[in-house]
Amino acid sequence: MNAFAAQAVLAELKPPETDEMAPSVDRQVSLFGLPAFVKMSSVKRMNRFERILGGTKILSQVGAILDADWTLLQP
Numbered sequence: 001m002n003a004f005a006a007q008a009v010l011a012e013l014k015p016p017e018t019d020e021m022a023p024s025v026d027r028q029v030s031l032f033g034l035p036a037f038v039k040m041s042s043v044k045r046m047n048r049f050e051r052i053l054g055g056t057k058i059l060s061q062v063g064a065i066l067d068a069d070w071t072l073l074q075p
Contacts, residue, residue, distance in 0.1 A: 001062055008052050009037055042067055 001009075015032040031039060040048070042063040050056050 001058055005053050
């Protein structure tokens with residue numbers, strides 16, 4: 001993914017602006033930014049970002065890397 005595509009994805013996944021003075025009782029812990037993208041299913045990534053990135057080619061390549069079995073690399 002090039003720098004422009006990465007910026008577009010991260011901009012789409014930025015946390016919503018909140019009022020810092022508002023009570024935090026009802027705030028839920030949510031994933032935003034890069035962690036949200038990495039933990040997202042490949043189908044959800046495709047549905048959410050194919051319009052922004054102009055198709056599914058890049059998302060398929062990125063998804064193949066993200067969804068690979070990384071446990072094989074552990075010693």
